[in-house]
Amino acid sequence: ATAQETLDPKAKQGGAITITYKDDVATLDPAIGYDWQNWSMIKSLFDGLMDYEPGTTTLRPELAESYEISPDGKTFTFKLRKGVKFHNGREMTADDVKYSLDRVTNPKTQSPGAGFFASINGYDDVAGGKSESLAGVTVVDPSTVRIELSRPDATFLHVMAINFSHVVPREEVERYGADFGKHPVGTGAYKMAEWTLGQRLVFERNADYWHKGLPYIDKITFEIGQEPIVALLRLQNGEVDVPGDGIPPAKFQEVMADPEQKARVVEGGQLQTGYVTMNTQMPPFDNVKVRQAVNMAINKDRIVKLINNRAVPANQPLPPSMPGYDKAFAGYAYDVDKAKALLGEAGHPQGFETELFVMNTDPNPRIAQAIQQDLAAIGIKASIQSLAQANVIAAGGEKGGAPMIWSGGMAWIADFPDPSNFYGPILGCSGAVQGGWNWAWYCNKELDEKAAAADSIVDPAKAEERAKLWGEIYAKVMADAPWAPVFNEQRFTMKSPRMGGDDKLYVDPVHIPINYDYVYVNDVQ
Amino acid sequence: MIAYLTRRLIQAALILLGVSLITFALLYLLPADPVRQIAGRSATPQTVESIRQQLGLDQPFAVQYWRYLTNLVSGDLGRSYIQRSEVSELIVARLPASLLLMVGAIVCELVIGLSMGLIAAVKRGSATDQALMVGSFIGVSAPQFVVGLLLLYVFAVKLGWFPIGGYGTFSHMVLPSLTLGILGAGWYSRMMRSSMIDVLRQDYIRTARAKGLAQRAVLFGHALPNAILPVIAMIGIDIGMFMGGIVVVESVFGWPGIGQLAWQAIQRVDIPIIMGVTLVSACAIVLGNLLADIVAPFIDPRIKLR
Amino acid sequence: MNAATHPKQAAGAPAPAADRPVLDVAGLTISVRGEDGERPVVSDLSFSLARGETLCIAGESGSGKSMTSLAIMALLPQPQARISAGSIRLGDTDLTSLDERRMRRIRGNRIAMIFQEPMTSLNPVLSIGRQLVEAIEAHTGVSSAESRRLAIEALTAVRIPEAESRLKQYPHELSGGMRQRVMIAMALALKPDVLIADEPTTALDVTVQGEVLELLRDLQRQHGTSVILITHDMGVVAEMADRVIIMRYGRMVEQGKVADIFERPQVDYTRDLLAAVPRMGTGGARQVPTDKAEPSQPTDVAVARDLHVRFDLTGGFFGRVNRRVHAVEGISFSIAANETLSLVGESGCGKSTTAKALAGLVPYHGELEIGGRNLKGLGREARKAVRRDVQMIFQDPYASLDPRMRVGDLVAEPLVIHDIGTPGERTERVAALFERVGLSVDQMERYPHEFSGGQRQRICIARALALRPKLIIADESVSALDVSVQARVLQLLKELQAEFGVAYLFISHDMAVVENISDRVAVMYLGQIVEMGTRDQIFSNPRHPYTRRLIEAVPVPDPQRRRARFARMEREIPSPVRKLGDAPRKLVLADVGGGHLVAESPVS
């Protein structure tokens, strides 16, 4: 499939839109940016070898024109698209691809995404500071790059689509050094026109974009530091096109009650699950019965109601739109009596006292209080520790730090749409270490092996089989119940009347809040 | 004067040194580990250690602090852990807006607070006095977020007199300054009332009245300069108290000041930014106090700069 | 100075006809509200004031003199005091029924007032120029340049040198005498019909007092102003008054022409008052006979040897000490038990500072001994014990009483601190003290601000007496008292001396009182003693020209011997502020016989 076909016949070229965010945009360096504000901005400034069909989770080549996977699944050969130019006018070559991968894995870059590339040959040397260059990445010719893996990795094409692998021009990186993130130069649909720190960023259409006809919009202004409630007021006033932080909970019902406003809300799924972790290495949660009891005690419907029905109750780690999600899985139904019984069996008929950690931004403390009340009903007295994000993360990474954590606000939003993304760092043994992200400290060697096996099924034809395998893994996880999945959040994006383009662009699973490259405005002549 | 300034500036430098030491120590003691935030979820312990080393966070406290100080001398506040930019750059970009907002707020405080206090003192015990007192307590007790949104809703959205948030022109400044100033106005009006009542019973007020001066001349010409002195001393203190309000007001009005920067940094334990903001605010406070002290002799000639 | 150049704005009342009284007070009753309900402080007072006349109101302190004048100005202390009956007419206008706005046009313009406390009556943060100019501008329509000129003129009229440059100065930069003159300038700038001067000279020393009185007379001569002069100094009354009103307990007890009052007083109180007036040259006759002709034993209660007190003034480029006030410059004296040493001298010569050093309130050089104990290097307990032996009565009674304490408690406080007696005994002792200083027992429950100036002074005296100290330092302690009370207090002091052998360091500018009470007298000038000797030596044989001048300046309480002019001061008092390292020359005292010490070279 060539990119040209995806052009929307109704789309008009031109116009400018305004998007608001509350928090600062940290950095636009693709090797570093890992916030949800800069995530899709980076996607519009830079390109990777791979990408997804807009509005879907379907992989497709991007800077690569085509790719080949060796039969053992360990060698990937990418043929690069010709005539792709960086914003500085220079043509992108295979050297840039290698440079970018070398750079993101180099510990000096301090990339939070370096670990995604662990399967590339020579990663350990680079990560350990022994080498500056990944042995597994070879420039075959200026438009061909070959990547050899140390093990088969079914997620590797996804890895080539995430921001961290996006291609950067060496000369610009060296020119700006640590400030490259403030002066991003990529091959993307937009280029940076202005960045007034703390106030606004302006993206300008990249006229030289290799994907002819894209993007549609001439100028995107991101206004920073806008309270979501105020952003909504401004949207209603016609000053803002998309409030980047979505519809604030306090205004949700008001918006949905007004048919005119409701018509401008787009709803979609999200690759997200909200769950409660239970520290499987801390008594009494080392007893599976206790964990199951917790699973049964939580009234998920009520919690969903609390957040204005902006989510669907969950019974397994994977969100519904993720391959491997098991529709048939029953999970643990809400059953207080059974939960009590289980607690009794576990030797805690009177319940026990424990702590529930939660990040301190609305609605998370509220959800935690709802959970707290549900637990109290079966005798578990959980006191809430509502802390800043960093402190919750710190507690979770400590072996005896946090018995229970509500994941909201820090919840796992998939980096890429693949079931494995929900396992490794947060449920696998590798994450159950000091400072790790496996807050349940759940380590099941057998499942780790199964996961490795699933990920070595590289052949796209066998994707179905692989998904099934993952489904089984998560079913096993649920049998051990290190988590109590609570809900999968739904996305509600609001847009101004002039915004055009398919609704799915506004709930694009990988572009949050919207896919800037493909949306357009209706009011240009 | 120059000697005085020199001495005060040296004092200020010492105070800033103390502030930096205490803040640095407190942040050092924080339970959250910034390195893990930088390294991300998929990082191996090895990577984490490597980053820790690069940032020098494996060093003993004294070494870290000394390095911070030496960098500070050359104007280097370090790089943000999260944003990865120079802290000085981030602060410089946002400081003018905050200072502007503070100036606006101080003006609002003084204008509203002093006039309320003055009227209350003159009409002491009357219904007006009671009403003003309730007003000043509402100012002190009302959550600024709500006040800000309310003002925004009424004057910007409904009446359209002011823009809905933003930064740039004078009309952008009015509502945020007012929101921030309302709290202080409450304080000032109480202080002013109190010191005004005191001044109004002094002999020299009787003298002024014996001259046949108009009430206005007595109040503004004679009582105000005497009563305002304790209030002036408060302006320096005020700047420190603004910090809390600035966070809220700036976010409601989309005002690009350091309040939001600080808030985000606190949420995410971005220590270099917290340090930087603390030091910069400490500077502002110290300078504010200095200014208040320098102004005082102009109001009360008996006060000597010492 | 021509009155025609100052067009007066039409004020509330038409100009009074020449034959009619300018001011007419009829049946005036003033009440104040206290904790125990309302009580009158002035009852049924009636008098009138003719054009160009000087009416002196004299009488007991606390008799309502200040209240009356405040009532005329409609400036009674709020919210406690009010006029409860009577009328005050200025020409045809009844001032009691005027609203504030119209009253304002009269104040300053038609009636001006000089207040009792010169120290606090000027606004400390405004330049005196500003304070003068605004008074002028408030009532005339003249340009600001013109009112500035008038202000300079007024300052020149009260003989403030370099008037023009003074305009920029602030009150705290002026001495007490100068401040009082500024007040007068302010009151006179608009040439009011009536001038009320409430004890304008009480706080001033004799030389300045003469100056100020002369000024009042001058201005009256030039502009025909009617003056109400409130004073308890019968000397001043005799010098100034046309008519006199004598008040007591809020009522007028007698009024009449000055000569009549002095020569043919009608009521007992007036007679008592006049009899109580201390007269120069008669002091010896009124002294309680004590037989201490020879101070045989050297039982010195207090000794000062080469006492220096200097205050550093900082300034200049580096904020360093660059000048110094040589307030006390090497004085030596001793006071024996049972003895009264008086310290006299012009304002600012260092009298109070000497007293404070003795009371341990300012750091000093040299040596001070109290009861044989050197004050330097005493421990806590010893210091407290010394404190018990030395008591001080401060110059400004109001400032030295904690305004938030009841006066009864204030007087009892020394007893509490030194743990003397049971609460009951203390109350009794305080009550006795109150009676002895001429206050009533029921006043114990009141607060200092509810008293008149003289009453406050008596409270201070009672307080100092509470501990029965060995030495009492009395800094201008009787200046604010009316003569009868003054006489009573002096008598009391003497009795105490006789009873307990108390020694006094008595500081006063009233030479008559000094002559009356002292055993020995020291005359200070610019921080040094220029002459010291027994009372007789000083008063009958003053050797130093400065001493002579002081004695001459005293007004005589006899209207027949009224002086045409007071001696004018030809220059300002020299300043004790000197550059660093520029210590003043030490005067050498020579004994001219009988222990009469005189500085060897006359100061000029």
Place this chain on the structure above:
Amino acid sequence: MTSPIAPEISAVAVPAKARAGVWRRLVRRPLALTGLVIIAITVAGALLAPYLTGYDPNEQMFDGLTLEGAPLPPSATFWLGTDLLGRDLLTRILHGARTSLIIGIVANGAALLIGTLVGITAGYFRGYVGAALMRFTDLMMAFPALLLAICLAAVFQPSLWIVAMVIALVNWVQTARIVFTETSSLAEREFIDAERTIGAGTARILFRHILPHLLPTIIVWGTLGISTTVLLEATLSYLGIGVQPPTASWGNIIFENQTYFQAAPWLVFFPGAAILALALAFNLVGDALRDILDPTQRGRA
């Protein structure tokens, strides 16, 4: 002319107890009485909270929310409405009074006490003690209060008493500064010299003579401090370093709900009114106290 008149005043015997107690004079003033009643109600409400309403402060009632999950406005069942979790707001405000009283009165009072002590000592003693104390105050003052509070609170484990301590630690500085200024000018007054000459000790001078003069200032700062500290506690809880949910405090009820102030105004209005009422009540009492204790103001209605 006139004859001397017998002085009526001298006949008066020793007055029968003119010293009405401060308390008696306080309750005689209607405004002060109102204030006292409000304070009493608040304290009683806090103490008796469990018995006053039929609800548990933390009970998230199923019928406390609409089907869309919205809180309920005031009604006969829930007098002040419910919060976002379906809890009875009145019950939470009553229980929250405990926290807020501790913060607004104990912590604020402690701050006032420390500030007064430091300010008065520094202002009275010149020399090294005073200078050292003032430099320390300057140092503390140079901290942006909120940042310092956050750092302090984050270092310790959050709990109500830690928060109270932190608030006291942060808030004493301003009081100290103002008290210092006033004390140093009071120390120059002559009546203080007079006290020294009668042998009054330092403690007596500081607490019997200087302190009463500072009362107006202390009262103003103390009463204004109530609202400020209660809201500061809320900021800290909001940041996760204050009292932890579900413990209610007036401040955190406001902070949790402030974005909803249009959709559910009662959630902000009632706790806000409670803070205001408490602060006003203390101010009324404080103002009256100030007048009563200030003899120059006697005779005022």
